[in-house]
Amino acid sequence: MLSLLFLGIYLQMNAQKFPSHRVPTNDELPQFLKKESIRELKKQGEINSSNLAAYFRKKFTERYFYDFRNNESRFGDYDSLYQLASYHRERAMDHMGKYADSTPWKLPFNYLNGKAVNAYALRHLARQHKMLDVSFHFFYEQKDPAYIRYFEGQQKSLNQALLNGQYEKIEDGNGVYEAFRSGYRILNWLQIHALFLGQEEYSDQDQLQTLSTLLQHAAHLYERNDRFHPGNHQTRGMSALAMIAILLRDFEDAELWYKRAMKRLGEHLEREINPDGFQFERSVHYHMSDINNYFYVYRLAQINEIKVDPAWENKLQMLFTTLCKIAYPDKSAPVLQDDTDEPWAESNDIEGAMTLGYLLFQKAEYGYFAGDKVDAKMYWFLNKDLLDLLKNKKQVPPKYASLYFPDTHYYIMREGWNMGDKMMIISAGLDSIKPDHQHGDMLGIQAMANGKVILPNYQVRYSLKDYEVFKNSLVKNVALVDDELLGRKWTSNKGGSGFGKFKDLPKPRTIAWKSNSSFDLFVGSHDGFQRIGVDYERQVIFVKNSFWIVKDNFNSDQPHTYKQVFQGHYTPQKRPELIRSVFADGSGCDILQLNPIDSSRIEGTQGKHRAILSRTGEKNFSFITVIFPFKGYQNRINEELDSPVLNAWQLNNTDWKSKESQAISFSKSSESYFFNMSSIVKEGLEIGFSSTVDLHLDHMENIIMLTLLSSEPTEVLIKHKGKPMRKSINAGETLLFQLE
Numbered sequence: 001m002l003s004l005l006f007l008g009i010y011l012q013m014n015a016q017k018f019p020s021h022r023v024p025t026n027d028e029l030p031q032f033l034k035k036e037s038i039r040e041l042k043k044q045g046e047i048n049s050s051n052l053a054a055y056f057r058k059k060f061t062e063r064y065f066y067d068f069r070n071n072e073s074r075f076g077d078y079d080s081l082y083q084l085a086s087y088h089r090e091r092a093m094d095h096m097g098k099y100a101d102s103t104p105w106k107l108p109f110n111y112l113n114g115k116a117v118n119a120y121a122l123r124h125l126a127r128q129h130k131m132l133d134v135s136f137h138f139f140y141e142q143k144d145p146a147y148i149r150y151f152e153g154q155q156k157s158l159n160q161a162l163l164n165g166q167y168e169k170i171e172d173g174n175g176v177y178e179a180f181r182s183g184y185r186i187l188n189w190l191q192i193h194a195l196f197l198g199q200e201e202y203s204d205q206d207q208l209q210t211l212s213t214l215l216q217h218a219a220h221l222y223e224r225n226d227r228f229h230p231g232n233h234q235t236r237g238m239s240a241l242a243m244i245a246i247l248l249r250d251f252e253d254a255e256l257w258y259k260r261a262m263k264r265l266g267e268h269l270e271r272e273i274n275p276d277g278f279q280f281e282r283s284v285h286y287h288m289s290d291i292n293n294y295f296y297v298y299r300l301a302q303i304n305e306i307k308v309d310p311a312w313e314n315k316l317q318m319l320f321t322t323l324c325k326i327a328y329p330d331k332s333a334p335v336l337q338d339d340t341d342e343p344w345a346e347s348n349d350i351e352g353a354m355t356l357g358y359l360l361f362q363k364a365e366y367g368y369f370a371g372d373k374v375d376a377k378m379y380w381f382l383n384k385d386l387l388d389l390l391k392n393k394k395q396v397p398p399k400y401a402s403l404y405f406p407d408t409h410y411y412i413m414r415e416g417w418n419m420g421d422k423m424m425i426i427s428a429g430l431d432s433i434k435p436d437h438q439h440g441d442m443l444g445i446q447a448m449a450n451g452k453v454i455l456p457n458y459q460v461r462y463s464l465k466d467y468e469v470f471k472n473s474l475v476k477n478v479a480l481v482d483d484e485l486l487g488r489k490w491t492s493n494k495g496g497s498g499f500g501k502f503k504d505l506p507k508p509r510t511i512a513w514k515s516n517s518s519f520d521l522f523v524g525s526h527d528g529f530q531r532i533g534v535d536y537e538r539q540v541i542f543v544k545n546s547f548w549i550v551k552d553n554f555n556s557d558q559p560h561t562y563k564q565v566f567q568g569h570y571t572p573q574k575r576p577e578l579i580r581s582v583f584a585d586g587s588g589c590d591i592l593q594l595n596p597i598d599s600s601r602i603e604g605t606q607g608k609h610r611a612i613l614s615r616t617g618e619k620n621f622s623f624i625t626v627i628f629p630f631k632g633y634q635n636r637i638n639e640e641l642d643s644p645v646l647n648a649w650q651l652n653n654t655d656w657k658s659k660e661s662q663a664i665s666f667s668k669s670s671e672s673y674f675f676n677m678s679s680i681v682k683e684g685l686e687i688g689f690s691s692t693v694d695l696h697l698d699h700m701e702n703i704i705m706l707t708l709l710s711s712e713p714t715e716v717l718i719k720h721k722g723k724p725m726r727k728s729i730n731a732g733e734t735l736l737f738q739l740e
Contacts, residue, residue: 016253020219023159026052026208032215037250053204056211056248057197063247063304064190065381068197074380075139082376085140092137092147095130101153105167105176119174120463120497126168126176127184128154135192145201151192152206155213162216170224173493177220179229179237186217186240187296190247191380215251218244222257228267230434232286232293235272238264239293246300262308265297269315277318277325278408281437282429283337284326284348285459291319291353292378295360299381320357320366322405323350324398326412328448329421331369335446335457336410336427338437338471343464344606346456352378358393359386367395402515402542405429411513413520413542422449422629424548426540428508428524436501440473440487442508442526443538445550449629450587456567458608462498466606471500473565475605479538479552479623480563481529511537511711512732518671519543519696523711523731533558537711539694541673543666546647548627551675551694553711554620561616564623566591570611573639576600579611580636587630590637594624594651594664594675624664624675656680660692672697673709685739690715702739708732 018024018032030038030047044051061067066074079085098111103125109117117125124130131151138147158176161167168174175181193210196202221241225234238261245258272280272290279287294316301308327333332347339348352375358366359374359382372390374382397417404411409429415421424447430438439457447455455477460470469475473486480486489503506528514521525537539551554562570579570591576599582588593613601612615621628646630636638644643651646666654667656674663677674680674695679688687697687706694709708714708729718725720739729735 016219016222016256018215018219018251018253020216020223022163023209023213023216026205026212029208029212032251032253034250034252034254049204049208053207056207056250059250060194060197060247063300064194065299065303066194066383068194070384071195071198078376078379079140081373081379084136084376088133088136089140091130091133095134096150099125099154100157101150102157103154105158105161107168107174118496122168122174122176123181123497126174126178126181128188129184132188132192135195138196143199143201148196148199148201148206151196152209155189155210159213159216174497177217177224178233179221179225180233182217182221183237183240186214186244189214190243194380211248214244215248215253218248218257219253222253222260225260225264228264228271230272230280231436232281232289234264235268235290235293238268239297242297243300246297246304246306261297265294266309266311269294269311273315273319274405274407276405276407277322278405278410279319280408280431281337281434282408282410282427282431283339283437284323284333284335284350285339285341286337286437287319287322288350288353291316291356294319295356296381298360317357317361317363320354320361320363323353323357324365324369325400325403325405326410326425327369327398328423328453329415329417329419330448330451334425335459336425337439337441339459340461342459343461344470344608345459346453348459355390359389362389362394364394364396365398367393368397370395402520404513409508409510411522411540413515413522413540413548415545420450420631422542422545423447424455424540424542424627426522426524428510428522430505430508435505438502438505439471439476440485440502440505441476441478442473442486442506442528443524444473444476444478445540446477447548447627447629449589450583450585450631452583452587454568454581454589454629455627456608458567462500464498467498468500469605471502474603475567475608475610477566478564479536479554480565481532481534481536481554482561484529484532486526486528512730514707514732514734517544518698521696521707521709521732523709525711529554532556532560534560539709539711541696541709543649543673546649547629549666549673550623550625550627552623552625554618554622556619559617559619561614562618562621562623564613564625566611566613567608568611569609571602572600572611575639576613578637578639579613586632588636590626590628590630592626592628592637594626595622595662597623622676656682656697670698670700672699675709684721686719688717688719690717704737704739705734706737707734 026049041047041055111117134147167176170178218241221237241257242261245254274280279290333350351371354366354369355371355374356378358370402414411426413424424445427441427444446457458470460467468490486506487502490500491503492500506526508526510524512523520542522540529536534554534556537553541549568581570581573580576597577593579591579600597613597615599614603610628637649666649668652665654665654672658677658680660677664675666673676692678692691714693714696707698705708731711731713730715728718737727735
């Protein structure tokens with residue numbers, strides 16, 4: 001009985017008063033206010049629509065991102081800086097040409113032109129992105145009040161649909177009040193509200209109706225988010241709930257909303273921003289989206305002098321620092337998983353995100369990537385004091401060399417930060433909770449050299465018919481077997497908006513990661529081919545300042561067709577073992593096979609080409625592949641030579657002798673790389689292994705430094721002047737032998 005009493009008290013304490021199932025009238029609003037707010041209002045006389053609207057306009061000037069009374073001058077600066085009149089007009093006319101102000105909110109229904117609205121379009125209607133363009137177009141069209149009335153009409157139609165139950169429910173898959181879509185609508189409608197405040201056509205009654213609608217949205221979000229749900233959808237909704245709670249904290253429920261929103265957001269920060277600083281979905285797009293989600297709340301808290309947990313600032317900084325760490329030398333970022341801003345693009349623009357990071361934290365490292373102005377969409381969330389910081393921007397290139405993300409499992413091999421420097425990223429992770437945005441790129445690579453993406457990956461869009469193709473491994477730089485792809489069991493989402501995911505993806509394992517002044521080494525495997533009886537692993541070696549070696553190892557009891565897939569506009573050169581891509585400035589990349597292959601086939605999708613290199617009929621096989629960027633014709637791999645010199649590295653021309661006919665070596669000065677060997681001999685010095693291995697060897701007078709590049713542990717036996725030295729070594733480990 002006592003526990004039931006406590007439960008009742010708990011529920012009462014956590015019960016909100018503002019209704020979630022309807023939007024109260026303006027006359028009803030005062031009954032939901034805090035007592036202190038009512039007292040403050042009564043000082044102005046009787047509480048009515050006029051003084052209530054005036055009260056909230058005053059609060060908005062104090063609490064919002066900027067003072068709406070500066071709209072005219074801010075809009076002039078915005079127009080001068082971004083010149084987006086035609087962009088906003090096109091989008092506004094598109095929206096108004098498709099939907100009536102009294103649009104339905106439940107499928108099926110038609111556009112104004114009679115064509116059917118699909119699920120993808122409904123989701124974007126629910127977000128109200130293009131309604132924001134309508135509000136901008138209002139200013140470009142001499143403040144034609146028709147645009148304000150259109151906004152008010154569409155808002156009222158949603159409120160009526162809510163009252164009648166005629167809207168897409170969350171359980172249908174396209175919920176209009178689902179956290180992500182509701183959260184985005186709140187964000188956009190708050191911005192529209194701020195833009196329209198002060199306009200004669202946007203009356204006191206209209207303003208209060210918008211606030212009442214936003215409060216109902218907050219009440220609905222509060223009810224539906226009493227527990228943690230992984231993913232950016234809840235994060236977007238809780239960000240919006242926190243914004244309403246801060247901006248409209250005059251209402252009794254605001255404290256409940258704020259506590260719940262900050263609790264949920266804190267959980268997302270803790271669980272979904274990995275300790276290494278990468279957003280857990282492993283996508284640059286969703287990483288930057290989370291930056292915005294947390295920024296809106298963090299910035300409003302600053303403006304309103306509300307203390308937030310210090311972990312917020314630390315995690316937010318980590319998100320920006322991560323973008324620095326993964327950046328290409330040209331200040332863009334690789335395409336990772338579901339990046340969706342520019343379909344088929346081969347890099348990500350991070351300038352806007354880093355500009356925001358600089359304004360928040362004034363770190364010169366962030367300033368290196370920052371632009372001279374913020375992204376247009378973020379301009380309206382920053383006041384003049386912050387924007388003026390860009391006039392004297394501090395900027396210093398990062399000092400990050402090769403590095404890795406131990407939780408997210410991205411591995412960066414970096415030469416430096418000059419425009420022409422080389423950089424490669426290896427994808428070797430899979431989120432265990434929500435891999436929905438993961439592509440079929442396990443152990444895939446991307447690379448830049450000489451300012452060009454030489455091994456690209458491509459952005460996608462959920463609504464395009466090619467989405468499933470671009471999400472899978474034929475458009476990645478990976479290894480394949482037979483006709484197997486790495487992404488399996490494709491399933492579309494419940495609402496039918498175009499988004500889909502793979503239910504079956506390979507599970508990766510990182511075996512070794514090592515970085516030193518001579519080379520970087522990654523060794524990993526995945527189980528993607530075990531269902532057809534093939535074990536697979538990939539080794540990637542960055543010979544510093546020169547080239548990469550990629551070794552793909554396949555082992556099976558049955559013969560198969562083994563493949564490497566490389567993206568880019570490559571063509572075979574005289575023989576299948578050498579393919580080449582050349583850019584407009586004469587720089588390029590050669591990909592050279594050191595073991596014989598059967599074919600190099602060129603295919604294409606949506607203007608993007610790939611080379612598929614294959615060897616058929618083998619049980620066990622290894623591709624040993626040189627990725628060789630060059631600058632200028634004279635620096636290419638000379639296709640006329642059987643054993644070309646690669647940046648002063650001699651191929652299969654060394655003083656060390658091996659018994660294995662399949663052994664391959666690169667040598668330069670005191671250094672050598674050996675592949676597929678079990679022993680080597682040089683001038684009375686013999687080095688043997690208990691298995692066939694790959695290794696890096698540096699022989700400096702009486703010192704031998706040896707690093708195992710292959711995956712399996714082995715025993716090393718060195719004989720010098722008849723004296724044996726024996727040690728065991730694991731993948732990536734280095735042994736040092738002192739010779740007498």
